[in-house]
Amino acid sequence: MGKWFARLYDMVLAPIEQTKFKKIRKSLIGKAKGRVLEIGSGTGVNFPFYQLALHVDAIEPDHYMRKKSLKRLDKSEIPIQTHLVKAEKLPFADHTFDTVVGTLVFCTIPNPERALKEVQRVCKPDGKVLLFEHVRLNHSKFGPLQDALTPVWSKVSEGCRLNQNTVELLQNAGFIIHTIEEHFKGLFLVIKCVNEERRTQLPSITQQSVRH
Template sequence: MTAMSRWFHRYYDRLMEPLERRRFLTIRTSLLSCAKGEVLEIGSGTGINFPLYRDVHVTAVEPSALMREQSTARVRQASVPITVIPGTAERLPFEPDVFDTVVGTLVLCTVPDAVQAVREMKRVCRPGGTLLLFEHVRLDHPVWGRLQDALTPAWKRLCDGCHLNRDTMRLLRSEGLDIVKTQSCMGHIFIAVEAVKRAD
C-alpha cells in the first residue's frame, strides 16, 4: 500500500462525513432496507453500512487491513451478525449462488476491474437474488462527461484508484442483470440501483 493509500484509508470517514450526513445516509438507509437473507457486502471499507442492516446475516469483504480494523467499532454497533474477511471484489472466495443479496456502495468506481467485479457479484448471487449498489457514475452529458474523463487520471492518484467516469448502468445491463429500480442524487452524479439476477 502506498503512502497516499494509507492516508486516504485513514482519513476516509472524515473526508466523507459532510456528504454522508447531508445526503448519503438517507440513500444508504433506503437501499439497504431492501437487503434480505444472506448478504454479501463487497468493499465494506470502514463499515459505514453496518449499523443500517436489519434482519439479515452479513459477510463483508474488504481488501484493506486498515479499513477492516477501523470497521470493528461498527461491527459492534450493528444489530445483525457481521463477519468481515479480507478479499477483493474481482476474486470472491465463495461458491456460486450462495447469497440472497449482494451489496456494493461506492466500490465499483475504485476496483481495478469493474467488469470482473460485477461478474463475481453475479456469480455468487442466487438466481432471483438482488444486487444493491450505490455508485457515482459518468454523466451522459457532452461537456460534463468529458470533463470527468479528463479529470479521472489525476483523481485516481489522489483518491486511491477512484474513477470518476465509469458507466455503471451500462456495465450492469451488459452483464445481463435486470434493473428494477434506480434513484439519482446530486444531478445524476450518484445513483442507487436495485438489480436482479435472472432465474434462468
Template sequence: MSIGQRIFASVYDPMNRAGEAGWVGRRRTGLLADVEGVVLEIGAGTGANIAHYRAAERVVLTEPCAAMRARIAAKLPLATVPIEVTSAPADALEFADDSFDAVVATLVLCTVPDVASALAEVRRVLRPGGELRFLEHGAEHHGRRAAWQRRIEPVWRRVGQGCRLTRNPRAGVEAAGFEIRRYEVFDPKAPAILRPFCEGVAVK
C-alpha cells in the same frame, strides 16, 4: 500496505462525515434497511453501511485493503445484525456459487480494477433471483462536466486509490447479465467532480 492506502483510510470517514449525517446516510438506509437473508457486501471500506442493515439474517463484508478493513471493528457495535469481515477482492470471491440472497456495492464500482470481472463474480455467488443493490457515483456522462471529469480523472485516480470518475455503473451491471428493476440518477449536494450519483436494484 502503501502510504497512499494508509492516508486514504485515515481521511475517509472524516471526509465523509457531513454526507453520512445527511444525504449519503439517508441513501444507505433507504437501500439497505429492508435487505433480507444472507448478504454479501463487496469493498466495504471502513464499514459505513454496517449501521444501516436492519433485516438481514447475516452480512459478510469483504474489503481487500487492510487499512480500510482495520477501521471496520470500530463500527461493529453499531450493528443490529450479525456481521462477518473478510478480505476477498470482488473479482476473486472465496464463496460457493449461488450462496447469497443479496449483494451490496456502494461507492465501489468506481474503484474495482475491472468492473466486468467483479460483477461476474458477484453474479456467480448470488442465488438466482437474488438482488444486487448499488449506490455509486457516475452515471451517463455527457456535456461540459463529463469533459472536465475525463480530463481530471488520471490525477483523481491516483489520489483516490483507483477511483474513476467516468464509469457508468448501470451499463456495467447490465453488461454482466443483471436485469435492472429499479434505477435512479440524482444530483445530491456533493462535489461536482463526483456528480451525478445513481442508485439501483438489479436481479440475477
C-alpha cells in the same frame, strides 16, 4: 490503499454522509434480506443500517479500511463477518447470497467486469443486487470533464474513476435492472437489480430523479 487514506476517508466524507448519504444508505441497506454479501465494505459505514439480513459477509481488500470497520461491528444488530478479500475473486460457493450490496465501490475496483461476474456467480438466481454509485454524467460538458480529470483523480484517490459507467457494466454483465434513482442530478445513482439470466430484450427501466 494507504494507511493515511483509511484515516482520512470518514473525516472527508463526514459532511455529505450526515446530510445526504446517510438517508440514501439507510433506505437501500434496509432492503437487504437473507444472507448478504457487501462488496467493498470500507470503514463499515453501512453496518448500522442492516435490519432484515440474517448474516452479512463484508469483503474489503484494504487492510487498514477493514481494520477501521471492525469498530463498527458492535453498532449492527445483525451478525457481520469481515473478509480481507478482493471482489474479483470471491471465496464463496455458487449461489450463496440472497442479496449483494455495494456502495461507492465499483468506481475503485480494478476489474469491475470480473467482479460483476463473481457477484453473478455467488448470488442466488433471482437474488437482489443493491448499489449506490457515482457515475459519469450524460452531459455534453461535465461528462468529458470527468473523463479529463479521471487520470489525475485516480492517482490521488486510490484508483477512483470519476467516469465509471456502472449501468452499462451491469447491463453488459447480464443483470436485469429494475429501478434507477437519480441523486444530485444524476451524478449518484441508486440501482436495484436482479441476478437473472438475460434471455430476452431488457424491460424498460423505471427511473426516478431525486433532487437535492
